[in-house]
Amino acid sequence: MGYIPLPENVVAARAEGVARASSERRRARSGHHGPHRRLGARPPSWDYFADRAFRRLAQGGVWLILLLLAFILWSIGCKASVGDAGATDSASSRPRPGTSARQQFGVLPQIWGTLYSSLLALLVGGFFGIVDGDLPDRRTSCRHGSRRSSAPIVELLAAIPSVVYGLWGLFVVVPAMRPAANWLFEQLGWIPFFGTTLSGPGLAPAALVLAIMVLPTVAAVSQDALRLVPYRVKEAAYGMGATRWEAILQGDAPAAATGIFGALVLGFGRALGETMALAMLIGNSNQISLSLFSPANTLAALLALNFPEAGPREVAGLDVRGAGRCSPSRSSST
Secondary structure, three states: OOOOOOOHHHHHHHHHHHHHHHHHHHHHHOOOOOOOOOOOOOOOHHHHHHHHHHHHHHHHHHHHHHHHHHHHHHHHHHHOOHHHHOOOOOOOOOOOOOOOOOOOOOOHHHHHHHHHHHHHHHHHHHHHHHHHHHOOOOOOOHHHHHHHHHHHHHHHHOOOOHHHHHHHHHHHHHHHHHHHHHHHHHHHOOOHHHOOOOOOOOHHHHHHHHHHHHHHHHHHHHHHHHHOOOHHHHHHHHHOOOOHHHHHHHHHHHHOHHHHHHHHHHHHHHHHHOOHHHHHHOEOOOOOOOOOOOOEOOHHHHHHHHHHHOOHHHHHHHHHHHOOOOOOOOOOOO
């Protein structure tokens, strides 16, 4: 059987393909990174330099922000130093030895109230925010599609002013919680968390309202983090026989753990900085108590309520408290 030559058009196409492949290899070796660069080719040296430069600039920006924050705290502390504003015991609400007991106060009760109310709010609002961030997932089955209706409602909560939350808490939340709080005190009063009655504003209504306020932030950020998880992770969990919640808790949640942690940090920051709603609901009492129904105070509420009537000496002390340091507050009544 003799040799049969290929058609000329086939030979020409084959030669053109070989020439194109050779040209692409030469272009990749020469450092050309245009749109025709072969996939998997080594990036040129310029890309490495740009990546390292951007990384160094980003790290420098982070350190610059930290140094700027430290400078702000140092300048405020120098402005309201102990020598200008008086001496207090930074670890308690008592004056330091050798100082007058008048017009000298610590800041520990306010720090306790700030952290206690913020952690309670984050415990409630963070849980529901993460759950709400996963339920409106567009990739879930049709029988769960009706739950997407909760997303617009949660997003609208961020547009409500703090004063409205405070008024709603005073006239709705506090009266609604008072019977249950008094029953818990009567039945379980030996537990420190239920050791007092709810006679008015207190930690529990303030933490509940604060949890609703941080809910939109946690839900929005956690939802974005969960959407970035490839759906193949959940499909693999389903293929191994996992239920829907097992796929979420053992598949999506670990993959989006960094984003969820960021959502909780942002929600905690929102809780720490909230002012007017807590000033109306927490009771403004400088005491330390584990009871959920006792009144307390926060740093933000202290600053908001005392700055309008503070003199130069009191303003110096309030500046230190706002900077996170311990210093005397406004003077007491004679």
